[in-house]
Amino acid sequence: MTNDFKKKKSQKEQTFGDVMRSQGVSRRSFLKFCAATASMMAMSPAMIPKIAHALENARRPSVIWLSFQECTGCTESLTRAHTATIESLIFDHISLDYHHTLQAAAGHAAEEAREAAMEENYGKYLLVVDGSIPMGNPGYSTIAGISNYDMLMETAKGAAAIIAVGTCATYGGIPHANPNPTGAVSVNDLIKDKPIINVPGCPPIPVVITGVLTHFLTFGTIPELDHLGRPKVFYGQSIHDRCYRRPFYDKGLFAETFDDEGAKKGWCLYKLGCKGPTTYNACATTKWNNGTSWPIEAGHPCLGCSEPDFWDGGGFYKSLSMPTENITQTAIYTAAGAVAAGVAIGAMNKSKKNSAIAAHDKTTIDDLEK
Amino acid sequence: MSERIVVDPITRIEGHLRIEAQMDGNKIDKAYSSGTMVRGIETIMKGRDPRDAWAFAQRICGVCTLVHGLASIRSVENALDYKIPKNADLIRNLMSGAQYIHDHVMHFYHLHALDWVDVVSALSADPKATSELAQSLSNYPKSSPGYFADMKKKLKGFVESGQLGIFAKAYWGHPAYKLPPEANLMAVSHYLEALSWQRDVARLHTIFGGKNPHPNFVVGGVPCAIDLNSDSAINMKKLSQVQDIINQMKMFVDQVYVPDTLAIAGFYKDWTTRGEGLGNFLTFGDFPSNGMDDVSGFMIPPGAILNRDLSTIHDVDMNAADEIKEYISHSWYDYENGGKEAGLHPYDGETNLNYTGPKPPYDHLDVDQSYSWLKSPRWKGNAMEVGPLARVLMLYATGHDQTKELVNMTLNKLDVPVEALFSTLGRTAARTLETKIFADQMQGWYDDLIINIKAGETKTFNEVLWEPSSWPKSAKGVGFMEAPRGGLAHYIVIEDETIKNYQAVVPSTWNAGPRDGNGQPGAYEAALEDNHTLHDVKQPVEILRTIHSFDPCLACAVHLTDPDGEEIIKVKVK
Numbered sequence: 001m002t003n004d005f006k007k008k009k010s011q012k013e014q015t016f017g018d019v020m021r022s023q024g025v026s027r028r029s030f031l032k033f034c035a036a037t038a039s040m041m042a043m044s045p046a047m048i049p050k051i052a053h054a055l056e057n058a059r060r061p062s063v064i065w066l067s068f069q070e071c072t073g074c075t076e077s078l079t080r081a082h083t084a085t086i087e088s089l090i091f092d093h094i095s096l097d098y099h100h101t102l103q104a105a106a107g108h109a110a111e112e113a114r115e116a117a118m119e120e121n122y123g124k125y126l127l128v129v130d131g132s133i134p135m136g137n138p139g140y141s142t143i144a145g146i147s148n149y150d151m152l153m154e155t156a157k158g159a160a161a162i163i164a165v166g167t168c169a170t171y172g173g174i175p176h177a178n179p180n181p182t183g184a185v186s187v188n189d190l191i192k193d194k195p196i197i198n199v200p201g202c203p204p205i206p207v208v209i210t211g212v213l214t215h216f217l218t219f220g221t222i223p224e225l226d227h228l229g230r231p232k233v234f235y236g237q238s239i240h241d242r243c244y245r246r247p248f249y250d251k252g253l254f255a256e257t258f259d260d261e262g263a264k265k266g267w268c269l270y271k272l273g274c275k276g277p278t279t280y281n282a283c284a285t286t287k288w289n290n291g292t293s294w295p296i297e298a299g300h301p302c303l304g305c306s307e308p309d310f311w312d313g314g315g316f317y318k319s320l321s322m323p324t325e326n327i328t329q330t331a332i333y334t335a336a337g338a339v340a341a342g343v344a345i346g347a348m349n350k351s352k353k354n355s356a357i358a359a360h361d362k363t364t365i366d367d368l369e370k
Numbered sequence: 371m372s373e374r375i376v377v378d379p380i381t382r383i384e385g386h387l388r389i390e391a392q393m394d395g396n397k398i399d400k401a402y403s404s405g406t407m408v409r410g411i412e413t414i415m416k417g418r419d420p421r422d423a424w425a426f427a428q429r430i431c432g433v434c435t436l437v438h439g440l441a442s443i444r445s446v447e448n449a450l451d452y453k454i455p456k457n458a459d460l461i462r463n464l465m466s467g468a469q470y471i472h473d474h475v476m477h478f479y480h481l482h483a484l485d486w487v488d489v490v491s492a493l494s495a496d497p498k499a500t501s502e503l504a505q506s507l508s509n510y511p512k513s514s515p516g517y518f519a520d521m522k523k524k525l526k527g528f529v530e531s532g533q534l535g536i537f538a539k540a541y542w543g544h545p546a547y548k549l550p551p552e553a554n555l556m557a558v559s560h561y562l563e564a565l566s567w568q569r570d571v572a573r574l575h576t577i578f579g580g581k582n583p584h585p586n587f588v589v590g591g592v593p594c595a596i597d598l599n600s601d602s603a604i605n606m607k608k609l610s611q612v613q614d615i616i617n618q619m620k621m622f623v624d625q626v627y628v629p630d631t632l633a634i635a636g637f638y639k640d641w642t643t644r645g646e647g648l649g650n651f652l653t654f655g656d657f658p659s660n661g662m663d664d665v666s667g668f669m670i671p672p673g674a675i676l677n678r679d680l681s682t683i684h685d686v687d688m689n690a691a692d693e694i695k696e697y698i699s700h701s702w703y704d705y706e707n708g709g710k711e712a713g714l715h716p717y718d719g720e721t722n723l724n725y726t727g728p729k730p731p732y733d734h735l736d737v738d739q740s741y742s743w744l745k746s747p748r749w750k751g752n753a754m755e756v757g758p759l760a761r762v763l764m765l766y767a768t769g770h771d772q773t774k775e776l777v778n779m780t781l782n783k784l785d786v787p788v789e790a791l792f793s794t795l796g797r798t799a800a801r802t803l804e805t806k807i808f809a810d811q812m813q814g815w816y817d818d819l820i821i822n823i824k825a826g827e828t829k830t831f832n833e834v835l836w837e838p839s840s841w842p843k844s845a846k847g848v849g850f851m852e853a854p855r856g857g858l859a860h861y862i863v864i865e866d867e868t869i870k871n872y873q874a875v876v877p878s879t880w881n882a883g884p885r886d887g888n889g890q891p892g893a894y895e896a897a898l899e900d901n902h903t904l905h906d907v908k909q910p911v912e913i914l915r916t917i918h919s920f921d922p923c924l925a926c927a928v929h930l931t932d933p934d935g936e937e938i939i940k941v942k943v944k
Contacts, residue, residue, distance in 0.1 A: 060533050069409050071925045072384045073432020076583040079476075080569045087565050091524065095533035100381050104484045104540035106914055107377035113539040134408075139702070139725035141407040143386060144378045147730040174411060174429045181410030181723070203432060203583055206569075245602075258588055259831035264595040266602025288581040292573045292611070295580030297602065300593035303425060303586075311414075316422045 036083050060092070061217060062117045062125040064155055065099040068148040069141055069175045069184055070131030073203040074166040075101045081206035082290040084214050093217055097125075100143075111144050118158050126216065127159035129187050132168040132175045136183030152190065161195040161222060162187060165209055167305060170198040170229070177311035188229065197222050198229035202305035205286055208234045228308065230280070239276035239302050242284035245269065263299055273317040275304030372399065374734055375907050378406070380917055382481040384433040385924025387882065389913055390735060391898060396907065401891070401898035403882050404735055404742040408702075408928045412721055415872045419838070420446045420864050421589045423872065427860060428584055430874065431926040435583040436469050436575065437853035438874065438926070441860040443589045444662060449847025449864055453661070455829040458591040460819045461578050463657050464612070465585065466851070467808045467815065468574040471619045473854045474758075474805040475627050479557075479564040482798065482918045485911060486634055487557040488547040489537050493529060495555035497522055503552045507633055510625035512563065521559040541909040548637040557634065560626055567622050574615045577608050591831030596823060604830075609820070616812045623809040631802040632783055635795055642786050645794030645916040647897030650752050651675040651760035652880070654688065654859060656852035657811075669811065670761055670852045671768050674749055678792060680767040686749065688848045688859055691715045694875060697746040699887035700739070702726060711887045713748065716861040716873040717846060743928045746883040746892060747875055755893040756856025756880045757920065758801040763791065765807075772810070776803045794897065797919040838867035853877055855923050878927035881920050894920060 035048050067075070079086045090096045096103075097117035098110070105113055117125060129152065134140035138147035156162060164187040167173040175184035188196050199212050212231055215223050223231040240246060248254070248267040255262035255269055268274070276284075279302055287294040295302055301317070304310040378388035386407040392400040415426045423446065428439035440462060447454065497518035504513035528534075541547075549557070572582040578594050579585025586593050597603035655665060655672030665672060673683040687693050695713030698705060704722045705712050714720060726740050735741040748754070765773035780799055781788060790796055822828075835841065843866065850859040856877030863871035883892040891899065897916050904912050 060531065060535075062533075067386075069407060071429050071432040073429070073435060073583045076432050076435065079565065080572055080582065082569060085566070085569075087562055090535055091528055095535040097535060097538065099536060100379055101384070102480065103381050103536040103538075104489070105538065106379065106381040107910070108908075109539040109541070110379055110381050116538075137723075137725050138730045139727050140723075141386065142388075142730050142732075143406070145376075145388075145728075145730055145732040150731065174414065174426065175409040177414045177426075179413065181413045182408060184409070202429065257831070257833045257836065258591065258593055259595045259829060259833070264597040264600050264603045266600060283581075289569070289573045289576040292576040293580055293608075294576075295586050298576070298578060298580030298586065298594050299603070300580055300586035300588065311426070315419050316425060317419070 060095040062097050062121040063094045063128060063213075064097055064114060064117055064125055064159075065128040065130070066151060066155060067100050068129065068131030068133050068152070068169070069182070070166065070168055072101055074130040074169075074209070075099070077201075077203035077206045078165075078209050079206075080289060081210040083207060084210045086210075089210060089213065093214065094126075107144075114155070118155065122158040124160050125158065126213075127155055127162045128165055128213075129162060129169045130165045132172050132184035132186060133190060134175065134182035134184050136181070140182045149190070152187070156191050156194060159194060161197065161216065162191060163197045163199060163212060163216070164188065164229075165199045166204060167200045167202045167308075167310070170200040171308040173202065174311055177309075195222055196229060197225065197231060200228075200230060200235075200306040200308075201281060202303075202310075204306070205234070205282055205288060207286055208282055226280070230306075234282040234286075235280045235306065237280065237282075237285070239279045239281060239284050239296070240274075243268075243276055243296060244284065245296060258299065269296060269299075269301040271319055272301045273315065273319055274301035275307070275310070275313065275316075275320065276302040277320055279304040279307055279310075281306040373907065375904075375910060376734065377910055377913055380914070380922065382484065382914075382918065383922040383924065384431060384926070385922070385928075387917070387922050387924045388735070389894075389898070389917060390737065391910075391913065393904075393907060396904050398898050398902040398904070398913075400737075401895045402735065402737045402741060403744075403884060403892055403894040405744040405882060405924045405928050406742075407924065408723060408743040409925075410721075410723070412872050412874065415869050417868050419867070420449075420862060420869055421836075421838070423862065423869060424587045424589070427872075427874065428587075430876070431923055432583045433473065433923055434469070434853055434855065434926060436465055436579070436585055436587070437851060437858055438860070439585075439587045440466060441849040441851050441853075441858050441874070442862075443587050444849030444851065445847050445860040445862040446589045446849070446864070447847070448662070448849055449845040449862055450835050450841055452590055452832070452835045454591045454832055455827075457596065457819060457822055457827065457830050458832075459658055459661065460815050460822070461592045461594070461830065463815045464812060464819070465575055465578055466657070467812050468571065468615070468619070470808045470854045471623060471805055471812070472568055472572055474801050475564055475622065476568050477921045478627060478631065478798075478802065479561045481921065483557055483561060483634075484540065485915045485918055486547070486638060487549060487561075488542055488544075488554050489525070489540075489558055490529070490542040491547065491549070491551045492555040492558045493522065493526055493551075495522060495551035497555075500552040500555045503633075504556050507629040508625045510629075512559075518555060518559065521562070522555060525555075525558060541911045544905065544909055544911055546905055546911050549634065553633065553637070557630060560630055563626065564622070567618065571615050571619050571622075574612060577611055578604070588831065590833065590836055591829075594830060596828040596830055598823070612816060616816055619812065620809045623805055628802055628806055631799060632780065635784055635799060638795060639784060639786060639790075641795040641915065642784075642790035642793045644901035645797070645897045645919060646792040646900050647893045647895075648753050648755050649676075649678045649792060650749075650754045651763050652686065652749055652754040652756050652857055653760050653764045654686065654850040654852060654857035656850070671764055673764055673768075674752075674754065675760070675763055675767065676752065680763060683764070683767060688850055689717075693750055694859070695748055696875065696879075697748060697886045698740075699746065700737075700741055700884035701745045702740045702743055703745065716848075716859070716875050717863065717871070719861070719871070719873040721873075740884075742884040744879050744883045744892075744924075746886040747880050748886060748890075751888075753886070753890050753892060753896070754880055756877045757797070758804050758854075758856075759791065759797045760856060761852060762800040762804055765804075772807055773803070776806060794916045794919045801921070841867060844870075855921050855926070856880060874926075876923075876926040878920075878923045882922055882924065882927050894922075 424442040427442035575582035657669035660667035
C-alpha cells in the first residue's frame with residue numbers, strides 16, 4: 001500500500017455522513033436515496049429521517065463475503081440490483097473488505113485483507129456466505145489451502161451476524177441434491193450461536209439481496225423472519241397468492257403446453273408443473289431486473305428455487321400433487337411444502353386440501369377446479 | 371534460486387483457482403493450475419428427467435449463466451432428433467449473443483481492468499486533460515471535464531474515508547502499471563459506468579427467460595410465446611424493449627469498450643510477446659441460421675488450428691471415439707476403465723472422486739501427483755486453447771470479412787505484427803473484437819425475428835416430442851455451443867426416459883486443466899511458462915494479467931462425482 005493510503009487510514013472515525021458531504025452529495029439526493037430504501041422495504045415515509053440519521057452517523061460497516069461451493073450466480077445477482085446498486089453499496093454504505101469476485105487483491109494479499117477486516121472490526125462485521133460447505137472431505141473445496149469449513153468457522157467467530165445468500169448457503173442447494181456426493185451442508189447446519197438471515201433463491205432476486213443488507217445497515221437489526229429463517233417482507237407470501245395469473249387458476253383456465261392458446265393468453269401454468277403454490281418468494285411482486293418480467297410472465301413455470309430441497313421435488317414439469325412415477329418424491333415435496341409455511345393449502349380445493357396434505361394424497365386438477 | 375510461489379485465491383474470476391509457479395530467479399520456469407472446488411453436479415443429474423437437465427446443468431455456473439442450460443437442451447434435442455421452430459433458434463441466438471456482450475464487458479472492466487489500471491494513480495489525474503483524452507477516443511457523451519472532476523471527487527472521498535473495501539491491499543504503485551493518471555481516471559469511471567450499464571442490458575434475458583441470472587429454457591423451443599395481441603406474451607412492448615437493449619449494447623461497445631481496449635493496449639505492447647501458450651486452437655461452432663444440423667449456416671465455424679498454422683483448418687468430430695478424450699493423470703479422480711493413464715471419450719466418461727492432495731491447511735500441492743479437480747481434455751492427443759482468441763483466429767482464417775477488417779485495424783493501430791495475436795494482450799483484444807462482431811449481429815437476429823412475425827410465423831415451441839413416452843427406449847446425443855469462454859459440449863445418454871449418463875466438457879477445463887500423462891501442460895500453464903519475468907515475486911501482477919486474459923470460470927471446469935464408483939458424469943468449468 002502506498003504512503004498516501006496509510007495516511008488516510010488514520011481518519012478512521014469519519015462517518016458515512018461526512019463522506020457524503022465531502023463528496024458533494026446534496027442533502028436532497030441523500031434523502032431521495034433514503035426514501036427509495038423506505039419504499040422498497042414497504043415502510044412509511046415517517047421512517048425516512050430515521051434511515052437518514054442512521055446512515056449519516058455510521059462508518060461504513062465492514063462486510064466479509066465468503067464463497068464456497070457455489071456458481072457465482074448469487075454475486076452476479078447482487079450486481080443486478082437496481083436499488084440499492086452495487087456501486088452505491090460499496091462506495092457509500094459498506095466496506096466490502098473481502099469478496100473473491102470483485103476484490104482487486106489476490107493470493108496472500110487477499111487473505112491479508114480478510115484477516116485485517118476481522119481484526120479491526122471484531123464483533124462488528126457482517127459475514128455474507130454463498131455456497132454450501134462440503135463435509136465429505138476437506139479437500140473437496142479449499143481457498144488458500146484452507147478448507148471451507150475452517151474458513152467459515154474462523155470468520156464467523158467475530159461476525160455480528162451472518163447473511164446466507166442463495167439456496168446453497170441456506171439449505172445446501174444443488175450440491176446437497178440427491179445423492180449429495182460431497183456431503184454438502186448449509187451455513188445454519190454448522191453455525192448455531194450467531195443470528196443468521198437466510199436469503200434463498202437460485203439465485204435470490206437482486207433487490208432482495210440488497211434490501212436485506214440495507215435493512216440490517218439501516219436499523220442494526222434483522223428483519224422479522226419466518227420459521228425457515230427468511231425475511232417475511234420478501235418471503236411471506238406464496239408466488240401463487242401474488243401471481244397475476246391466479247384469476248385464471250381460480251377460473252380453471254390452464255395452459256396445456258408451451259405456446260398453446262392458453263400460454264399465449266397468460267393462463268395458469270399449474271399443469272405445466274408450476275411450483276408457485278408451494279414457493280415463498282417475492283418474484284410476483286418485485287419481479288426481476290428492475291421489474292422487467294419474471295419466470296411466469298415469461299411463460300415458464302416456477303421452479304420453486306427458494307424452497308429447501310426443491311431440486312428433489314420430483315420434476316419441474318410435473319404438476320404438484322398430481323400422480324408421478326415416483327410416489328415417494330412427490331410425497332416428500334408435498335411434505336416439504338407443508339412445512340415450508342402453512343402452505344400449499346391455499347392452492348387446493350378447500351374440501352380436499354387438508355386431507356391431501358395429511359395423507360400425502362394426490363389432488364387432481366379436477367378437484368382443484370371444483 | 372528456485373522458489374515456488376503460490377497465488378490462491380486467484381480473485382476476479384468465477385470460482386476457485388490456485389496457481390503455483392516454480393521460479394528460476396524471477397522468471398517462471400514451470401506453472402501449475404489447480405481447480406480447488408468440486409460439487410458433483412453430473413452425478414446429481416443421473417436418474418432424472420432429461421427435460422429437467424438444463425436447470426441442473428445451468429447451475430454449473432452463474433456467470434456464464436445461460437450457456438450450460440442451452441448446451442443441455444441441445445444435447446437432449448440432438449439425442450431425440452427433436453426439431454425446434456426457427457423463432458426459437460433466433461431467440462436463443464439473441465440470448466446467447468447478449469450473454470457474450472454482457473459477460474465480456476464485465477470481464478474487461480470488473481475482472482481484468484485492475485491488472486492494467488491503477489486506481490490510486492487516478493487521484494492525480496487532471497479532469498480537463500482526462501476529458502480531452504476521452505473525447506479524442508470516442509463520442510461517448512459522458513466525457514466533460516465536469517464529469518471527470520465529479521468522478522475524481524467521488525474516488526478521492528472514497529479513498530480518504532480510509533476504508534478501501536474491494537480496492538484494499540492491491541498492488542497499486544507497482545511499476546508494471548504504465549497508464550498515465552488521466553487514462554486511469556477514465557478507466558475507473560468506465561468501471562462504474564459499466565456496472566450500471568450491465569444491469570440494464572441483462573434485461574434481455576429477463577424478457578425472454580424471466581430472470582437473470584439463470585434465465586429459463588425449455589427442451590423443444592423457448593418458454594415464451596409470441597402474440598402481438600396478448601398482454602402476457604412477447605408483444606410489441608417487449609420487442610421494443612429488446613430493440614432498446616440492443617441499441618444500448620451497441621452504443622457501449624462502440625463508444626466505450628472498443629476504444630478503451632485499444633487505448634489501454636497501446637501502453638502495454640510488451641504484452642504482445644508473452645503468454646501465448648499452446649498455439650493450438652479449437653472451436654465447436656455455433657449461432658445457427660438454419661438449425662443445429664446445418665454446420666454451413668453457423669456464424670462461428672467449427673475446427674482445429676495446430677501450431678499457429680491458419681492455412682489448415684482441421685475438421686472436428688464431436689462423436690468420434692478417438693478425437694475428444696479426457697485424461698486424469700494429474701486430477702483427483704480414478705477411472706475404473708483404464709486406470710490413471712487412460713483417456714475416455716465423454717460418452718464413456720467417468721467421474722469417481724479421489725482426493726489424494728495434501729490435508730488442508732496446506733502450503734503446496736504435490737504437482738508430481740494429482741493436483742486439480744479439473745481433468746485434462748485433449749483433441750487427438752493435443753492440448754488446445756478455446757475461447758475468444760480461438761474464435762477470432764477461426765473467423766480470420768476462414769475469411770470472415772468483418773473479423774479481418776477489425777483485426778487488421780487493431781494491428782495497424784497498435785503497430786504490431788500479426789504474431790502479436792498469439793499473446794496475453796492478443797487474447798484480451800480478441801475478446802473485445804468479437805464483442806463488437808456480436809453487438810452488430812444482434813440487430814440481424816432481431817430483424818429476422820420481426821420478419822418471421824410479420825409473415826405470421828410466431829411458433830416458439832414444438833410439442834411433438836415433449837412427452838417422454840414418445841421417446842425411444844435409449845438415445846444419446848451431444849449439445850455443443852460456443853460459450854463466451856470457448857467451445858462447450860454436453861453429452862447425454864438417455865435410457866427409459868431418464869438420464870443414464872451426463873458429461874460436460876467445458877471451456878475452462880480445456881484452458882485451466884492440469885498436465886496430462888505425457889507432461890503436456892494445459893493452456894494456462896503453457897501461457898505462464900511463456901516469457902514471464904516477475905518484477906516482484908511478492909506482488910505477482912504479471913501472473914494475474916495472463917490468467918485473467920483467459921477469463922477463468924472454474925465452477926464450470928470441475929467434474930462430477932459418483933459415489934458408487936460407477937462413473938458417469940463429469941462437469942467442468944467453462
